[in-house]
Amino acid sequence: MWRYFLPIAFFVLLVGFFLRGLSLDPSEIPSPLLGKPAPAFALPSLDDPAKTVGTDTMKGEVALLNVWGTWCAGCRQEHDTLMAIAAAGEVPIYGLNWKDDPDAARQMLRQMGNPYVANGVDADGRVAIDWGVYGAPETFLLAADGTVIYKHIGPLNLGIWQQDILPLALQAREQQP
Amino acid sequence: MIPELGQFALIIALCLALVQGVMPLAGAQTRNRAWMAIGKPAAAGQFVFVLLSFLVLTWAFIQNDFSVTYVASHSNSALPLMYRISAVWGAHEGSLLLWILVLNIWIISAIIGGRHLPEIFNARVVGVLGLVSVGFLAFILFTSNPFDRLIPAAMDGRDLNPLLQDPALAIHPPMLYFGYVGFAVPFAFAIAVLLEGRQATDWARWAKPWATMSWVFLTLGIALGSWWAYYELGWGGWWFWDPVENASFMPWLMGTALIHSLSVTEKRGLFKSWTLLLAISAFSLSLLGTFLVRSGVLVSVHAFASDPERGLFILIFLCVVVGAALTLYAWRAPRMTSDAGFAAFSRESFLLANNILLVIATFVVLIGTLFPLVMDALGQGKYSVGPQYFAAVFIIPTLPMVLLLGVGMHTAWRRDNWNRVSRHVRIGAALALALGIAISLLAWDGGGVLSAIGVFAAFWVMIASLVDPLAFLRKGQLRRMPLALWGMSIAHFGLGVFILGAVVTETYSVERDEALRVGESTSVGQFEFRFDDLRQVEGPNYTAVEAVISIFDGGEEIAVLLPQKRVYRVQQSPMTESGIDARLGRDLYVALGDPLGGNAWSLRVQYKPLVRLIWLGCIIMSIGGLVAVGDRRYRIARQDATAKIPAGTARETG
Numbered sequence: 001m002w003r004y005f006l007p008i009a010f011f012v013l014l015v016g017f018f019l020r021g022l023s024l025d026p027s028e029i030p031s032p033l034l035g036k037p038a039p040a041f042a043l044p045s046l047d048d049p050a051k052t053v054g055t056d057t058m059k060g061e062v063a064l065l066n067v068w069g070t071w072c073a074g075c076r077q078e079h080d081t082l083m084a085i086a087a088a089g090e091v092p093i094y095g096l097n098w099k100d101d102p103d104a105a106r107q108m109l110r111q112m113g114n115p116y117v118a119n120g121v122d123a124d125g126r127v128a129i130d131w132g133v134y135g136a137p138e139t140f141l142l143a144a145d146g147t148v149i150y151k152h153i154g155p156l157n158l159g160i161w162q163q164d165i166l167p168l169a170l171q172a173r174e175q176q177p
Numbered sequence: 178m179i180p181e182l183g184q185f186a187l188i189i190a191l192c193l194a195l196v197q198g199v200m201p202l203a204g205a206q207t208r209n210r211a212w213m214a215i216g217k218p219a220a221a222g223q224f225v226f227v228l229l230s231f232l233v234l235t236w237a238f239i240q241n242d243f244s245v246t247y248v249a250s251h252s253n254s255a256l257p258l259m260y261r262i263s264a265v266w267g268a269h270e271g272s273l274l275l276w277i278l279v280l281n282i283w284i285i286s287a288i289i290g291g292r293h294l295p296e297i298f299n300a301r302v303v304g305v306l307g308l309v310s311v312g313f314l315a316f317i318l319f320t321s322n323p324f325d326r327l328i329p330a331a332m333d334g335r336d337l338n339p340l341l342q343d344p345a346l347a348i349h350p351p352m353l354y355f356g357y358v359g360f361a362v363p364f365a366f367a368i369a370v371l372l373e374g375r376q377a378t379d380w381a382r383w384a385k386p387w388a389t390m391s392w393v394f395l396t397l398g399i400a401l402g403s404w405w406a407y408y409e410l411g412w413g414g415w416w417f418w419d420p421v422e423n424a425s426f427m428p429w430l431m432g433t434a435l436i437h438s439l440s441v442t443e444k445r446g447l448f449k450s451w452t453l454l455l456a457i458s459a460f461s462l463s464l465l466g467t468f469l470v471r472s473g474v475l476v477s478v479h480a481f482a483s484d485p486e487r488g489l490f491i492l493i494f495l496c497v498v499v500g501a502a503l504t505l506y507a508w509r510a511p512r513m514t515s516d517a518g519f520a521a522f523s524r525e526s527f528l529l530a531n532n533i534l535l536v537i538a539t540f541v542v543l544i545g546t547l548f549p550l551v552m553d554a555l556g557q558g559k560y561s562v563g564p565q566y567f568a569a570v571f572i573i574p575t576l577p578m579v580l581l582l583g584v585g586m587h588t589a590w591r592r593d594n595w596n597r598v599s600r601h602v603r604i605g606a607a608l609a610l611a612l613g614i615a616i617s618l619l620a621w622d623g624g625g626v627l628s629a630i631g632v633f634a635a636f637w638v639m640i641a642s643l644v645d646p647l648a649f650l651r652k653g654q655l656r657r658m659p660l661a662l663w664g665m666s667i668a669h670f671g672l673g674v675f676i677l678g679a680v681v682t683e684t685y686s687v688e689r690d691e692a693l694r695v696g697e698s699t700s701v702g703q704f705e706f707r708f709d710d711l712r713q714v715e716g717p718n719y720t721a722v723e724a725v726i727s728i729f730d731g732g733e734e735i736a737v738l739l740p741q742k743r744v745y746r747v748q749q750s751p752m753t754e755s756g757i758d759a760r761l762g763r764d765l766y767v768a769l770g771d772p773l774g775g776n777a778w779s780l781r782v783q784y785k786p787l788v789r790l791i792w793l794g795c796i797i798m799s800i801g802g803l804v805a806v807g808d809r810r811y812r813i814a815r816q817d818a819t820a821k822i823p824a825g826t827a828r829e830t831g
Contacts, residue, residue, distance in 0.1 A: 007454060
């Protein structure tokens with residue numbers, strides 16, 4: 001009479017997949033850039049438009065690139081986290097100020113604090129297109145040689161930082177020649 | 178204070194549900210009549226407190242009480258009163274409360290309708306329904322409390338999702354939930370039968386009206402959702418094979434199989450364990466739908482805000498309910514054997530084919546829906562399954578089913594022969610074939626073989642459904658035709674109407690995206706669309722750009738459509754309100770797109786022949802279901818049951 005057990009067996013199999021599925025995010029799309037050199041860019045700096053910020057600036061050490069804008073609610077939400085990461089000083093944070101008004105961006109950083117080492121102004125959003133940005137905020141972890149190690153979509157929090165990103169950053173630093 | 182009252186009422190309802198769930202089941206097991214009798218007043222009390230809680234939440238919305246988080250997140254003082262009320266079920270927490278209210282309405286109905294059933298059997302039904310209610314009440318209280326306070330209170334609310342500010346949304350979820358949740362009643366009947374563990378077929382007659390009523394609500398709910406998506410999303414599609422749509426479609430397919438299988442068990446005492454399995458499966462798929470929609474495991478345009486904690490809770494609940502039910506099934510179902518046989522050419526065989534094909538169709542939808550999740554869980558990467566898969570694979574089981582239906586309807590129980598049946602169907606087949614070919618060649622432009630087969634199938638079903646009423650009419654005994662037969666004929670006719678609408682709309686629709694300036698025109702077929710004007714419109718809580726489009730048929734103005742592009746002020750989200758000129762034979766559909774610069778606007782213009790038949794067919798199907806429920810047999814069933822109580826109780830062996 002084994003056939004009467006087929007429904008329950010099938011159900012148990014489904015539950016197994018659901019249990020696994022709960023811990024996965026279906027809207028998370030892996031970046032094709034992972035493990036590849038970051039797309040090169042050089043943009044005017046937010047603080048001083050005469051200077052440039054770009055892939056060359058970030059090379060030489062493990063770094064974060066955070067895509068943000070003053071218009072983006074998720075970016076304001078993760079701002080405290082970025083401040084905490086910057087205060088810990090383990091990994092420098094660079095910003096890509098995306099499709100934003102530079103004056104508003106400077107004002108927001110004055111008011112809420114500035115976690116960034118430097119910001120590139122991507123006013124027309126071209127660099128973000130090269131980087132495959134879907135929406136702000138997104139955060140990339142880059143190796144010292146400019147390779148993309150990790151990409152996080154959506155607001156950061158300290159849990160994600162400590163569990164997912166920081167170990168990768170430390171590991172990348174160890175492997176650094 | 179008042180919102181706390183709502184939460185308190187839910188807590189009392191949970192306690193009463195526990196009593197309703199535990200006492201009657203324990204009483205049935207120990208033959209304690211007093212314990213069994215507690216279930217009914219406990220259910221009545223539970224209903225009162227759930228209703229109170231629902232009214233409290235509704236009151237908070239009407240009064241704009243933005244100190245309640247749920248109200249502040251999903252309403253706004255500028256929102257019209259009607260949408261403030263429908264906003265109660267506009268998001269996760271409130272829709273769960275609606276779900277619980279609907280479950281309680283079903284429980285009360287099942288108690289009233291089942292008062293003539295054998296005492297022990299009925300106590301078990303009430304108990305099982307009580308346990309289901311416990312699960313949902315615990316879910317809302319522990320993970321999704323709609324009465325949580327926001328301190329300090331918000332000045333104003335964040336407004337209801339503009340997509341949902343629509344009259345159809347006001348009734349779509351209640352209808353759908355009445356369908357989903359209604360399958361809890363046949364589920365409870367099936368569990369009661371398995372708990373009793375003896376051969377039983379009476380239950381099929383008792384359960385059938387409940388299964389049919391749930392199916393009627395689900396049919397209407399799905400049709401409403403489809404209609405709403407058609408005019409509100411601005412794409413002019415009527416079905417998208419979105420995971421959430423599939424979540425409602427799977428219980429519908431399984432429920433359809435259940436209704437047909439119940440007939441066989443009721444009339445012939447066959448398929449006993451199979452029918453029990455279908456009753457369990459239909460409700461399990463309703464629960465599965467809840468899990469898929471509310472846990473965030475799938476990407477969908479209308480999945481609720483996802484929360485893994487909620488997902489885990491429903492998954493555990495799903496495991497307990499479905500796991501227990503299927504384990505009980507595996508244990509007790511082998512006892513439910515049938516000794517009656519049937520010939521290869523008989524009504525039973527056709528209904529068996531219907532069941533198998535419907536279950537295959539359910540699996541087709543299930544596999545397509547879960548494929549991305551399964552591949553992701555196996556680490557195989559991200560996949561998405563498009564409508565192409567569903568459209569291509571879904572007709573593999575459904576086309577043969579529809580073709581068999583026309584013959585099966587006229588085949589006798591036990592044994593029949595093709596010569597007798599063919600007399601009923603050959604004229605219909607010839608007529609349908611002629612209509613299929615003629616329509617494909619003559620009406621509209623350029624259909625293929627597949628659409629000809631589709632049109633043939635539609636007429637084949639419609640004509641086959643007319644055979645019985647026509648036979649009674651010829652004998653002059655139309656009034657003598659049993660309501661169950663009427664119901665079957667009407668519902669199958671509705672299916673034919675639906676197929677015709679779906680095939681013709683999919684094959685012959687014309688769609689055009691145009692960039693137009695004011696004063697310019699475009700034409701689709703014989704219809705000319707002229708872009709007359711563009712103006713600003715102020716709604717109660719939105720600002721809109723409205724286009725004035727005049728439509729001419731051979732130089733004569735037949736309609737003026739006013740499609741809008743709305744921006745809702747609070748959420749700043751743009752919405753498309755399409756303009757539709759609806760006739761039975763065709764819809765003319767205009768959606769206003771985006772400004773393209775230089776005063777030009779993108780406009781999507783569509784001609785959709787027979788699209789109305791899709792929803793009309795669903796309405797006819799539902800009417801068929803309603804008519805069938807009115808059949809004498811189910812009233813006699815109650816009298817039978819009353820007469821049988823002493824015997825039934827005495828024979829009880831647990």
